[in-house]
Amino acid sequence: MGNRIAITGLGIVSALGMNVSENLDSLKKGISGISSLALLDSVYKNILPVGEIKKTDKQLADILQITYSEEYTRTALLAMIAAKEAWGVSGNNTDRSGIISATTVAGMRTSEQHYVDFLQHKDKSHFVETHDAGDSTEKVADYLGINDFVTTISTACSSSANSIMLGARLLKANKLDRVLVGGVDALSLFTINGFNTLMILDKEPCRSFDDDRAGLNLGEAAAFLQLVPEDKLRKTDHVYGYIAAYANANDAYHQTASSPEGVGATLAMQKAIDLAGIEKSEVDYINAHGTATHNNDLSEGLSIMKVFGDEIPAVSSTKPFTGHTLAAAGAVEAVFSVLSLQKGLIYPNLNFSNQMKELSFSPVVKLLQTNVKYVLSNSFGFGGNNSSIIYSGD
Amino acid sequence: MSVYINGIGIISPQETIDNNKFLEKIYPFDKDYFKMIEPAYKEYIAPRDLRRMSKILRNGIVAGKIALKESQLAMPQAIITGTGLGCAIDTEKFLIKMIENKEKFLTPSSFIQSTHNTLGGSIAIGLGCHEYNMTYVHRGFSFETALLDAQMMMQTGEINNALVGGFDEMTDNHIQLLQATEMYKPNSGTVAGQVSGFFVLENEKKSNSYAKLLDLEMIYKPKQTVSTVSGRIEKMLLDHKINKENLVIVMGYNGVKAEEDVYQSISKQLFEHQSITHFKHLSGESYTASAFAFWMAAQMLKKQNIPQAILYSEKRISKIENVLIYNQYQKTEHSLMLLGKC
CATH class of the missing domain: 3.40.47.10 (Thiolase/Chalcone synthase)
Structure with missing residues (x-):
């Protein structure tokens, strides 16, 4: 197997809770985090449900025990909380440590509030320093004292799956000894309105893989994983699981839509299975991208059928729990996948009632307790970016 | 194993599009920031596609095409881009419309083109390239991480070649914001610019390697x-x-x-x-x-x-x-x- 990449830390903050155990608890109880928007003033407040974290920026700063100031965007604060949990104490005193984060709209939540003033020639400089994608990553890096490698990825909704990939590659190339990988996105008017213009937001809680699905719910989250190559594990490290394989392919079809037959998705899943050196029948659970848009679930569903044929493993989307957390989604679902391996759980696909006509399978609807050895997690995004990662228990 | 630069396409505030020339004539910046010297887009992009494309996409696609052509590489095994601000003009367009219209009557086109990976995705669509596609967005490390990723993937044997690019654009609004900071303060600070540079990297030397x-x-x-x-x-x-x-x-x-x-x-x-x-x-x-x-x-x-x-x-x-x-x-x-x- 060569030098495997071990997962030695997990951290998450989402609409399901402020840490790993709160998230796991909600997953087990089948309690969704989808609700009405409360902390952002939008005309869609009572129209479009979201996966919102019910803490103000000030409350987030308090959790971190830092003095709240405008220097910290909501994006940075969320990232810092999840990163701190994943890095724990074991991350300290590492020879060469790095961080790879991911975000799509970065500091937009703050920028869009101040841009009004800017357009009216009032205050000008306020937000330019926290607007770009690198800001929240550097805030985390400085907070945790990680400085040997710092970078950020943005491949739309597949972003943090790609951070996990780059992290693993850096460790395999022996450029680092330990790396924190993940992603973050805060809810913003920009994304709510952007997705709304595409007419892919459901006014009800989203129904992934349902024949009557009507679009996605946006969510906000941050999630990180700590990765260490097996030969550099320390006695104090707790191993949650391993990264068995990963693949990144492009659909090369349309800027925002997936190809009807899911070319990129099929390639990514097939390649990941091949690289893991396992039989497809060994995959116990697919944590699907499953956004609940008409286009994604059809295209992803068909590509799962193409790859797995008659032996389709348990499939569910956890987006009805968290909402679609954009750049954070890949890492959020990585944390869920690792917990699935650890606890032997397969999560229910909430809100499902009608079998999709085009598919030969339907998602898992009740929490299953079973032996889980391999989980395949899909993350797809605008720009045709398709990433699949396989996590293994041992 | 070495990594060779076998093709280049770069659009910048200087005459860089013709690889046979090397800064023979110099163009100073005229107002606020350096503007690109734009190529004759029609020579590279079909008019039907050109209409729908923002400037940053046009420049990146043209630069990518020139680099691929020069290296005679039809289909790269990876498309890796780096950008600090991404598609700044479209991001701003959507943002301003959203604020002015109070979240009503918006159209999706500038939102669709606002993501940092729009260019990487567009190049893939143009080529029909289903291979590895990645976009790095970390300030002064954006282009560098793209290069590093390509280099590592070649060293591990995952790929033999890659199209790697660094690109950014400046906008009339963004420059005002920057000029309010110490770094870009008019007269005492620096002057903003923009570049779209694409490079074909391969693990073998060719007669035209740079x-x-x-x-x-x-x-x-x-x-x-x-x-x-x-x-x-x-x-x-x-x-x-x-x-x-x-x-x-x-x-x-x-x-x-x-x-x-x-x-x-x-x-x-x-x-x-x-x-x-x-x-x-x-x-x-x-x-x-x-x-x-x-x-x-x-x-x-x-x-x-x-x-x-x-x-x-x-x-x-x-x-x-x-x-x-x-x-x-x-x-x-x-x-x-x-x-x-x-």
Whole structure:
């Protein structure tokens, strides 16, 4: 197997809770985090449900025990909380440590509030320093004292799956000894309105893989994983699981839509299975991208059928729990996948009632307790970016 | 295994689109920031597609096409881009409309084109390329991480070639925001610019190769900047057994005193006998300005020529064997790139 990449830390903050155990608890109880928007003033407040974290920026700063100031965007604060949990104490005193984060709209939540003033020639400089994608990553890096490698990825909704990939590659190339990988996105008017213009937001809680699905719910989250190559594990490290394989392919079809037959998705899943050196029948659970848009679930569903044929493993989307957390989604679902391996759980696909006509399978609807050895997690995004990662228990 | 630069396409505030020319005529910036010298898009992109494309997409697609054509690579095994701000114009367009219309009556086109990976995705669609596709967005490390990723993937045998690009655009609004900060303050600060540079990297040398990428390092917020960076430079030169007699230096001089002091100190400490060149007076400052420096280094090595316009301090050199680029963004992201003659 060569030098495997071990997962030695997990951290998450989402609409399901402020840490790993709160998230796991909600997953087990089948309690969704989808609700009405409360902390952002939008005309869609009572129209479009979201996966919102019910803490103000000030409350987030308090959790971190830092003095709240405008220097910290909501994006940075969320990232810092999840990163701190994943890095724990074991991350300290590492020879060469790095961080790879991911975000799509970065500091937009703050920028869009101040841009009004800017357009009216009032205050000008306020937000330019926290607007770009690198800001929240550097805030985390400085907070945790990680400085040997710092970078950020943005491949739309597949972003943090790609951070996990780059992290693993850096460790395999022996450029680092330990790396924190993940992603973050805060809810913003920009994304709510952007997705709304595409007419892919459901006014009800989203129904992934349902024949009557009507679009996605946006969510906000941050999630990180700590990765260490097996030969550099320390006695104090707790191993949650391993990264068995990963693949990144492009659909090369349309800027925002997936190809009807899911070319990129099929390639990514097939390649990941091949690289893991396992039989497809060994995959116990697919944590699907499953956004609940008409286009994604059809295209992803068909590509799962193409790859797995008659032996389709348990499939569910956890987006009805968290909402679609954009750049954070890949890492959020990585944390869920690792917990699935650890606890032997397969999560229910909430809100499902009608079998999709085009598919030969339907998602898992009740929490299953079973032996889980391999989980395949899909993350797809605008720009045709398709990433699949396989996590293994041992 | 070495990584060779086998094709280049770069659009910038200078006449860089023709790879046979090398800064023969210089264009200064005219107002607020450096604007791109735009190519004749119609020669590269069908009119039907051109209408729907923002400027940043047009420039990136043209630059990518030129690089691929020059290297005679029809289908890259990876498309890896780096950008600090991404599609800034479309992001701003959507943002302003949303604010002005109070979230009503919006259309999706600028939102669709606002993501950082729009260009990487568009190039893939144009080529029908289903391979690895990645976009790095970390300030002064954006282009560097893209290069590093390509280099690592070639070293591990995952790929044999890649199309790697660095791109950024400036907008009339964004420059106003920047000019309110110390770094871009008119007269005392630096001048913003924009570049879209694409490079075909391959693991084999070809007759038209420009140069080899020997090494690449990113240094984040070094504690003692001068001693840390100079230490890393010395180690890099030693690792690759570089003869300093045939070495040319590129540094990111940008008019900001605190940054220039670092370049000065390191030059004094390590490169008293080397020619020092600079580039931001031609490209302007941006998160991906180093793509311009990378092009310059490749051209110097291939053409064995240092144009007058880029000389910061000149020393006699008989043969250019290596070029070292040292760049920084706002004292935070420091990068070293070492190139060698083929």
